[in-house]
Amino acid sequence: MSRRDGSESFYFFDFDDNIMHLETPIFLKNRTDGAEKAVSTTDFATIRGDLGRPGPWQDFEDYEKSYRRYYDIPAAEVAKGRKQYFVEDVEKALQDPAGKWQAPAWPLLVYACEKQRPVALVTARGHGRETIRAGVSVLVERGFLPREPIYLEVFAVNNPGMVDELLSGIPDAAERDRLRAMEDRTAALKRVAIRAIVDKAVETYGAEPPHRFGMSDDDPANVDLIIKAMCDCKQKFLDKRFFVINTHGGEHVKLEVFPVDFPVTRQADEGEPIG
Numbered sequence: 001m002s003r004r005d006g007s008e009s010f011y012f013f014d015f016d017d018n019i020m021h022l023e024t025p026i027f028l029k030n031r032t033d034g035a036e037k038a039v040s041t042t043d044f045a046t047i048r049g050d051l052g053r054p055g056p057w058q059d060f061e062d063y064e065k066s067y068r069r070y071y072d073i074p075a076a077e078v079a080k081g082r083k084q085y086f087v088e089d090v091e092k093a094l095q096d097p098a099g100k101w102q103a104p105a106w107p108l109l110v111y112a113c114e115k116q117r118p119v120a121l122v123t124a125r126g127h128g129r130e131t132i133r134a135g136v137s138v139l140v141e142r143g144f145l146p147r148e149p150i151y152l153e154v155f156a157v158n159n160p161g162m163v164d165e166l167l168s169g170i171p172d173a174a175e176r177d178r179l180r181a182m183e184d185r186t187a188a189l190k191r192v193a194i195r196a197i198v199d200k201a202v203e204t205y206g207a208e209p210p211h212r213f214g215m216s217d218d219d220p221a222n223v224d225l226i227i228k229a230m231c232d233c234k235q236k237f238l239d240k241r242f243f244v245i246n247t248h249g250g251e252h253v254k255l256e257v258f259p260v261d262f263p264v265t266r267q268a269d270e271g272e273p274i275g
Contacts, residue, residue: 008205009272010152011112012197012215014222015123015132016041018105018247022089024069028060045219045248070158071126086127090135094142104247105216108273110145118205119149120197122215124186126158152204153197157189166192187225194229202237214243214254214274223248230257243274 013019025038028051037060039047050057069085078084083091093101112119121132132154139145155162166189170176179185179192198213205211213233215226223246230242234257242257254274 005209006206007209007211008118008201009212009274010118010120010197010201010214011108011274012120012122012194012213013105013109014215014217014219015121015125017045017103017218018216019103019109020090020093020106021101021103022086022093024085024089026062026070027066027068028057029063029066030059031061032059042218045221048221067126067158070124072128072131084127084131084134086125086131086135087138090138094138094144103218104252105218105245108216108245109149111273113149114146116147116150118152118201120151120153120155122155122157122190122193122197124158124190125156126160127156128159128161129154129156132156152201153193155190155193155197157186157193163189166196169196187221190222191225191229191232194226195232198233198237198240202240210239210241212241212243212272212274214245216245216247218247218249220246220248227255227257231259234259245274 016022016024021042024041026041026044027036027038029036047057051060051062052058069089072084072086073082109119111117121136123132125132133151136145136149140148155166157163157166163185167176167179170179170192179188182188194215201211201213213230215230217223217226223244226244230244234240234242238259244255244257246253246255
């Protein structure tokens with residue numbers, strides 16, 4: 001629902017540990033004996049920089065099977081009655097009567113759905129769009145969300161098809177090749193995805209209104225890339241407002257992004273969580 005000036009507030013979300021705490025493990029491998037150790041996404045966000053360095057995580061690394069539960073199972077298995085891992089994990093989390101599955105940005109998603117704000121999900125998972133939407137639909141069916149989100153876009157940036165989609169939107173061939181060759185390109189692709197979603201929002205909702213964009217994420221490394229992506233977007237759309245919300249460790253820190261030489265004079269809008 002846009003305002004009288006035609007402007008809209010767009011809500012972008014990472015999913016894991018930002019909207020919901022899911023018990024989808026990441027499997028780390030011990031280089032010395034090949035044994036696996038399952039860790040939560042919260043723990044992984046903290047220890048990722050310690051892998052391979054002196055200390056308790058020196059012998060551990062992520063490898064080709066680390067994220068196997070973050071991808072879709074084959075369609076043939078779904079046809080036989082199996083549910084996708086993501087849907088299973090959402091359903092399992094909701095069994096907790098204390099609601100500990102609710103991550104820091106959960107109230108923002110509820111607000112966005114209630115007020116019919118356009119929503120974008122940008123996740124490091126590798127599921128298909130329909131799988132992500134199916135998991136969110138469980139929240140609606142169980143009465144935790146007032147209605148389905150108004151989806152602007154869903155990007156699971158480790159889904160092979162979406163990788164190709166995002167890279168195809170980059171006009172510079174050298175940059176496409178550089179990103180394709182990166183061993184860990186999750187952060188870089190999230191940055192590309194955010195820029196693509198902002199472009200889509202402006203194209204869909206109009207270039208003239210002073211739209212507002214906010215994204216929340218729990219991973220400090222991702223917060224840094226979001227700031228960079230929002231800086232890219234602010235340089236392109238100086239009349240729009242861009243916010244970054246850091247929810248790491250249960251925090252809720254909101255920053256507004258400005259170019260270095262941009263005068264900070266506007267007052268925050270009342271009653272709108274992202275500004």
